[in-house]
Amino acid sequence: xxxxxxxxxxxxxxxxxxxPAPHGIEAVTLIEGSVVSFGRGIDCEIRFGxxxxxxxxxxxxxxxxxxxxxxxxxxxxxTIGHRAIEVRSDEQxxxxxxxEGYSPRQSRFDVLVRGTASPWKLHVTVRSGPQLHGRHDAIxxxxxHYSLSLTDLQRTVLSSYARPLxxxxxxxxxxxxxxxxxxxxxNTVREALYEIWxxxxxxxxxxxxxxxxxxxxxxxxxxxxxxx
Numbered sequence: 001x002x003x004x005x006x007x008x009x010x011x012x013x014x015x016x017x018x019x020p021a022p023h024g025i026e027a028v029t030l031i032e033g034s035v036v037s038f039g040r041g042i043d044c045e046i047r048f049g050x051x052x053x054x055x056x057x058x059x060x061x062x063x064x065x066x067x068x069x070x071x072x073x074x075x076x077x078x079t080i081g082h083r084a085i086e087v088r089s090d091e092q093x094x095x096x097x098x099x100e101g102y103s104p105r106q107s108r109f110d111v112l113v114r115g116t117a118s119p120w121k122l123h124v125t126v127r128s129g130p131q132l133h134g135r136h137d138a139i140x141x142x143x144x145h146y147s148l149s150l151t152d153l154q155r156t157v158l159s160s161y162a163r164p165l166x167x168x169x170x171x172x173x174x175x176x177x178x179x180x181x182x183x184x185x186x187n188t189v190r191e192a193l194y195e196i197w198x199x200x201x202x203x204x205x206x207x208x209x210x211x212x213x214x215x216x217x218x219x220x221x222x223x224x225x226x227x228x
Contacts, residue, residue, distance in 0.1 A: 014067045015126040016201050018194050022051040024175075024187045025194045027213075030072060036065045038122060039077070039113070048120050049113075057083075057116045065124075066101070072126055074111055075101040086112040086119070107202060125198040146205045146224050150196065156182060157192040162218045162227055172214040193217055 011031040018027045019038070028046050030036055038046035041060030049058035059082050066073040076085045078099035085096045089109040096102045107126045112119040150158065160178045164171065175193075179186040197217050200207055207220040221227045 012070070013127065013201075014070050015065075015072050015124055016198060017046055017065065017122050017124050018191075018198060019046055019048050019122045020120060021048060025191045027194060027197070030065055030067050032067055032070065034065075034067050038062055038065065038111075046122065048122075049115060055115045055117075055120075058113055058120060062113045063096075063111075070126075071103050072124060073101045073103045083114045088112060123198070125202045127202055128204060146203065146226065148196065148199055148203075148221075148226055150199075154192050154196055157189050158196055158217070158221060158227070160189075161193065161214055162221065165218065165222070172218045174214075196221075 011033055013029050014032050015030040016027050018025055037044045039060050039062035040049045040058040049055035061077045063077050063085050064075045074087050076096045076098055082098050087094045087096055087102055087104055087109055089104055089106040094102055109124050111122040160181050161172045164173050175186045175190050178189045193213055197213050200220055207216045210216045
């Protein structure tokens with residue numbers, strides 16, 4: 001991954017990409033100045049379609065995400081004969097031909113890479129940029145309030161992950177425990193958890209720097225009063 005740093009401090013986290021990995025949904029964070037490749041090949045940071053059986057319709061290098069000035073550009077690999085990548089949002093679907101790029105203005109969109117049976121979907125969430133305030137707000141800025149508009153499934157899943165903490169345990173429920181309690185597949189509850197994480201990321205809700213998304217999401221929801 002190539003990273004360009006401007007100014008002091010760590011580069012800004014601009015977006016995250018969730019995608020289907022062999023063990024379930026996974027995520028990669030995109031930072032300002034980064035170039036992140038995606039496809040079936042072993043050199044791709046966002047890798048899918050390689051296990052348990054390789055999907056040979058997915059290119060080893062399908063494309064790249066490039067982050068410039070807080071915009072996410074989707075670039076299709078310049079390999080003759082590859083299928084076009086599709087970028088789909090609520091407003092439109094755009095075909096990105098071989099060797100070309102596209103940057104949606106929406107904060108949420110999907111990148112579809114064609115496979116043997118069905119497309120592989122990479123979901124992109126772009127973090128909201130800083131808000132501009134008036135002169136008085138610069139002196140006395142307004143209080144930040146956080147909120148989450150969750151679906152019934154997401155609300156139920158979050159509550160189930162957090163239940164052990166409410167009962168005095170030291171860690172959230174496991175994916176298997178939540179799936180068993182709610183009678184869902186573990187991948188379903190894991191995906192719902194990552195969707196909540198993506199919402200928190202988009203809104204700039206502070207989250208603990210913990211790789212385990214169960215801890216990160218539940219703790220952030222707890223300390224900001226978002227648990228239901």
